[in-house]
Amino acid sequence: MDDEGVELGELVMRAARTQRRRWRDVLAPWALSPHQARALRVVVLQEGVRLSDLAEALHIAPRSATEVADALQERGLVERTPDPTDRRAVLLRATADGRRVQGEVDAARRADTRELFARLSAAERAELARLLRAVAE
Amino acid sequence: MDDEGVELGELVMRAARTQRRRWRDVLAPWALSPHQARALRVVVLQEGVRLSDLAEALHIAPRSATEVADALQERGLVERTPDPTDRRAVLLRATADGRRVQGEVDAARRADTRELFARLSAAERAELARLLRAVAE
DNA sequence: TATTGTTATACTCTATAACTATA
DNA sequence: TATAGTTATAGAGTATAACAATA
Numbered sequence: 276m277d278d279e280g281v282e283l284g285e286l287v288m289r290a291a292r293t294q295r296r297r298w299r300d301v302l303a304p305w306a307l308s309p310h311q312a313r314a315l316r317v318v319v320l321q322e323g324v325r326l327s328d329l330a331e332a333l334h335i336a337p338r339s340a341t342e343v344a345d346a347l348q349e350r351g352l353v354e355r356t357p358d359p360t361d362r363r364a365v366l367l368r369a370t371a372d373g374r375r376v377q378g379e380v381d382a383a384r385r386a387d388t389r390e391l392f393a394r395l396s397a398a399e400r401a402e403l404a405r406l407l408r409a410v411a412e
Numbered sequence: 413m414d415d416e417g418v419e420l421g422e423l424v425m426r427a428a429r430t431q432r433r434r435w436r437d438v439l440a441p442w443a444l445s446p447h448q449a450r451a452l453r454v455v456v457l458q459e460g461v462r463l464s465d466l467a468e469a470l471h472i473a474p475r476s477a478t479e480v481a482d483a484l485q486e487r488g489l490v491e492r493t494p495d496p497t498d499r500r501a502v503l504l505r506a507t508a509d510g511r512r513v514q515g516e517v518d519a520a521r522r523a524d525t526r527e528l529f530a531r532l533s534a535a536e537r538a539e540l541a542r543l544l545r546a547v548a549e
Numbered sequence: 550t551a552t553t554g555t556t557a558t559a560c561t562c563t564a565t566a567a568c569t570a571t572a
Numbered sequence: 573t574a575t576a577g578t579t580a581t582a583g584a585g586t587a588t589a590a591c592a593a594t595a
Binding site: 464477 | 575576577578579
């Protein structure tokens with residue numbers, strides 16, 4: 276499987292590249308970076324997220340979490356509230372605007388992904404998922 | 413396919429992430445960056461590559477091609493030779509050492525990719541390739 | 550003494566613009 | 573006047589270390 280295997284690797288990378296590019300395009304109308312969009316999603320889903328937890332969820336340095344939070348707060352999508360159980364800590368909460376934007380972005384992403392995989396039948400999509408899961412262990 | 417589709421996208425991204433990480437690990441013994449390894453491959457395969465062509469092949473700015481070439485030259489893997497047909501231009505050529513290293517890296521990458529997809533049968537690998545190609549158009 | 554979030558700082562990666570020597 | 577490669581410079585992105593408040 277020598278050449279075949281290498282080509283398989285390249286196909287996976289190409290598919291990921293395509294998705295990343297499309298994801299950026301999807302986010303463009305809201306002027307959100309991929310990091311910011313993912314952070315907003317975490318905050319909306321959890322309601323009350325410590326900055327340190329956000330950093331861990333996004334696999335970024337604590338310092339970078341501060342920046343992401345700053346950007347989202349500046350645009351009124353999240354707000355910082357004090358943690359009642361630990362006065363050192365800050366909890367991020369989504370604003371109504373933040374929840375609305377997150378909903379729109381999520382819908383756009385679903386539509387885009389649906390379009391990307393539209394060439395495959397439902398059975399083929401399931402098979403692709405199964406194979407990728409098998410590779411991932 | 414709403415949720416299923418999104419998950420499919422995540423699986424592709426995860427597979428790509430896994431591969432990128434493994435590729436970095438594979439390159440570690442030679443202390444080559446992914447860019448450098450790819451550039452070395454281009455130079456070895458083409459024998460006489462203009463810097464501008466290298467930049468195009470790697471989708472990087474001309475300035476960055478200079479840096480990659482510097483790094484490879486510093487380690488004796490490639491050398492700059494004047495282009496006989498255009499005295500402004502420089503041709504990159506692989507040294508014997510460069511060809512040897514490229515061969516080793518290539519073998520290591522094949523072995524790693526083989527290991528990564530070892531959980532799939534030959535038929536499953538072929539099917540995965542077919543599905544990914546279909547998505548890519 | 551350790552931890553939370555922040556400020557200050559630096560490093561990597563890469564892009565743009567200006568420069569030279571050719572064409 | 574345009575092009576190839578380089579030098580110089582600057583901008584994102586992200587990391588580390590030091591710091592103040594709190595545990």
